[in-house]
Amino acid sequence: MNEQLQPLKKQPRAGKAGRTGTQDDIVYAHIFEAILEQRLAPGTKLSEEALGEIFGVSRTIIRRALSRLAHEGVVLLRPNRGAVVASPSVEEARQVFLARRLVERAITELAVQHATAEEIAELRQMVNDERDSFSRGDRGAGIRLSGEFHLKLAEAAKNAPLISFQRSLVSQTSLIIAQYESGNRSHCSYDEHTQLIDAIEARNGELAVNLMMHHMDHIDSKLNLDEESASDDLHAVFSHLLQTKKPGRPAAKL
Amino acid sequence: MNEQLQPLKKQPRAGKAGRTGTQDDIVYAHIFEAILEQRLAPGTKLSEEALGEIFGVSRTIIRRALSRLAHEGVVLLRPNRGAVVASPSVEEARQVFLARRLVERAITELAVQHATAEEIAELRQMVNDERDSFSRGDRGAGIRLSGEFHLKLAEAAKNAPLISFQRSLVSQTSLIIAQYESGNRSHCSYDEHTQLIDAIEARNGELAVNLMMHHMDHIDSKLNLDEESASDDLHAVFSHLLQTKKPGRPAAKL
DNA sequence: AACACCGCGATTGTACACAATGGAGGGTGG
DNA sequence: CCACCCTCCATTGTGTACAATCGCGGTGTT
Numbered sequence: 001m002n003e004q005l006q007p008l009k010k011q012p013r014a015g016k017a018g019r020t021g022t023q024d025d026i027v028y029a030h031i032f033e034a035i036l037e038q039r040l041a042p043g044t045k046l047s048e049e050a051l052g053e054i055f056g057v058s059r060t061i062i063r064r065a066l067s068r069l070a071h072e073g074v075v076l077l078r079p080n081r082g083a084v085v086a087s088p089s090v091e092e093a094r095q096v097f098l099a100r101r102l103v104e105r106a107i108t109e110l111a112v113q114h115a116t117a118e119e120i121a122e123l124r125q126m127v128n129d130e131r132d133s134f135s136r137g138d139r140g141a142g143i144r145l146s147g148e149f150h151l152k153l154a155e156a157a158k159n160a161p162l163i164s165f166q167r168s169l170v171s172q173t174s175l176i177i178a179q180y181e182s183g184n185r186s187h188c189s190y191d192e193h194t195q196l197i198d199a200i201e202a203r204n205g206e207l208a209v210n211l212m213m214h215h216m217d218h219i220d221s222k223l224n225l226d227e228e229s230a231s232d233d234l235h236a237v238f239s240h241l242l243q244t245k246k247p248g249r250p251a252a253k254l
Numbered sequence: 255m256n257e258q259l260q261p262l263k264k265q266p267r268a269g270k271a272g273r274t275g276t277q278d279d280i281v282y283a284h285i286f287e288a289i290l291e292q293r294l295a296p297g298t299k300l301s302e303e304a305l306g307e308i309f310g311v312s313r314t315i316i317r318r319a320l321s322r323l324a325h326e327g328v329v330l331l332r333p334n335r336g337a338v339v340a341s342p343s344v345e346e347a348r349q350v351f352l353a354r355r356l357v358e359r360a361i362t363e364l365a366v367q368h369a370t371a372e373e374i375a376e377l378r379q380m381v382n383d384e385r386d387s388f389s390r391g392d393r394g395a396g397i398r399l400s401g402e403f404h405l406k407l408a409e410a411a412k413n414a415p416l417i418s419f420q421r422s423l424v425s426q427t428s429l430i431i432a433q434y435e436s437g438n439r440s441h442c443s444y445d446e447h448t449q450l451i452d453a454i455e456a457r458n459g460e461l462a463v464n465l466m467m468h469h470m471d472h473i474d475s476k477l478n479l480d481e482e483s484a485s486d487d488l489h490a491v492f493s494h495l496l497q498t499k500k501p502g503r504p505a506a507k508l
Numbered sequence: 509a510a511c512a513c514c515g516c517g518a519t520t521g522t523a524c525a526c527a528a529t530g531g532a533g534g535g536t537g538g
Numbered sequence: 539c540c541a542c543c544c545t546c547c548a549t550t551g552t553g554t555a556c557a558a559t560c561g562c563g564g565t566g567t568t
Contacts, residue, residue: 059523080549080550092414165422
């Protein structure tokens with residue numbers, strides 16, 4: 001029952017979630033990755049004590065990681081009732097996408113102006129990694145790397161507040177994609193990423209923005225935001241009932 | 255040395271910082287207000303233990319409040335070295351203002367579409383409060399209320415991610431204004447706020463956006479971002495070097 | 509005299525113990 | 539038989555003790 005991975009002293013575990021920093025980051029990254037990989041379904045309760053045993057740290061660390069995840073919108077923190085994996089409603093998803101269009105447009109324009117050759121090279125490398133992940137069939141890693149691409153682009157824009165906001169938006173987008181994306185189609189075609197890099201490298205702002213907006217369109221269109229899919233999305237369909245509101249009769253049986 | 259205000263059990267102290275919620279919020283609001291009122295100069299060290307004694311709570315609460323302030327960019331959290339009041343550089347200030355232009359434009363457009371009559375009434379009330387504060391000479395409250403106006407506008411836009419981002423931007427803007435604004439000119443003329451509300455109520459999107467952009471221009475122009483002012487801005491000029499200065503008495507009274 | 513190294517003090521980082529809250533289940537009354 | 543209430547338990551919220559870390563000042567050497 002109480003299997004606990006080794007107290008995660010050093011060991012980067014470089015293969016998986018991002019590079020090791022402080023313990024918080026490790027816990028944060030692991031939970032985040034688990035959510036993206038859909039090993040943690042939306043609505044799943046995240047008990048502090050259980051997580052603490054799993055990662056071999058105290059609740060203090062877990063609490064910080066959860067707080068951070070909550071701030072990025074990936075986890076919902078209910079006072080006195082613990083944390084659950086967020087399950088964005090269709091309306092929330094729309095809001096995130098609207099905000100992303102806005103931010104991505106600005107980021108693209110700024111990146112065209114400020115991206116260095118080194119950054120462009122890094123971006124190309126990331127697209128390669130992303131393609132590899134998808135060809136390996138590692139969908140979770142693919143979604144994560146695709147998000148990291150957009151985050152890297154934000155860094156190239158050289159605007160700290162936008163980077164921070166983009167991080168939050170990308171996190172939520174990843175969760176939404178994991179939750180709503182239909183079937184197994186690659187959600188963020190790396191072709192579009194490559195074209196985008198080309199336009200940025202050519203300092204063609206107008207083209208870059210157009211590509212980015214089309215890219216956003218494609219992401220939108222691949223999601224089933226208009227009507228709920230039926231079978232295994234029960235969690236998503238009902239989660240808004242059985243975790244937050246509805247003080248009276250909160251879905252008696254679940 | 256150990257002067258400590260009463261353990262802040264309930265007592266809303268409604269006059270000052272925002273309405274009382276949980277203890278975190280009280281501590282957060284008080285520190286935030288102290289920073290805006292410039293009773294806490296940029297660069298001032300925020301010792302957890304000292305704050306804990308002042309507010310009569312344990313370091314746990316203080317730590318959460320500081321973490322939140324850090325996330326909003328008002329406080330700088332240096333690992334193993336404690337927290338200090340942030341002192342945005344000119345470059346950082348420019349980035350914040352760029353991001354704000356972006357966000358305010360979008361918020362204005364959305365508010366024109368979605369603001370309800372009730373929200374518009376609330377906005378007008380807030381402008382009244384703001385004017386009262388300035389006429390009373392309460393500059394800190396004025397800056398804070400002006401920020402809350404822009405935040406309320408974001409709420410009228412009905413987009414959760416934008417609201418969250420705007421909260422962070424407004425906080426940082428307030429700090430920048432407190433730090434850089436020249437003299438005693440009212441920084442956010444409520445006339446402009448009133449005109450803006452009128453345009454929104456008339457559902458005139460183009461006019462509203464133009465007013466907002468001019469409003470941003472005015473805020474920009476009132477700051478001394480181009481060249482440092484000499485006398486009392488030494489803190490700002492050097493704070494990035496000597497973050498630990500001013501060890502004595504962090505705000506004699508709160 | 510200046511530089512470098514080492515130990516000390518202060519402050520933050522972490523873990524844990526206790527208090528408080530909310531939900532679930534059983535029991536009782538209508 | 540159903541509904542309501544009351545108690546108990548699981549889980550989170552808070553305070554505190556202890557450990558780790560960093561900066562600073564003393565001391566010795568070159």
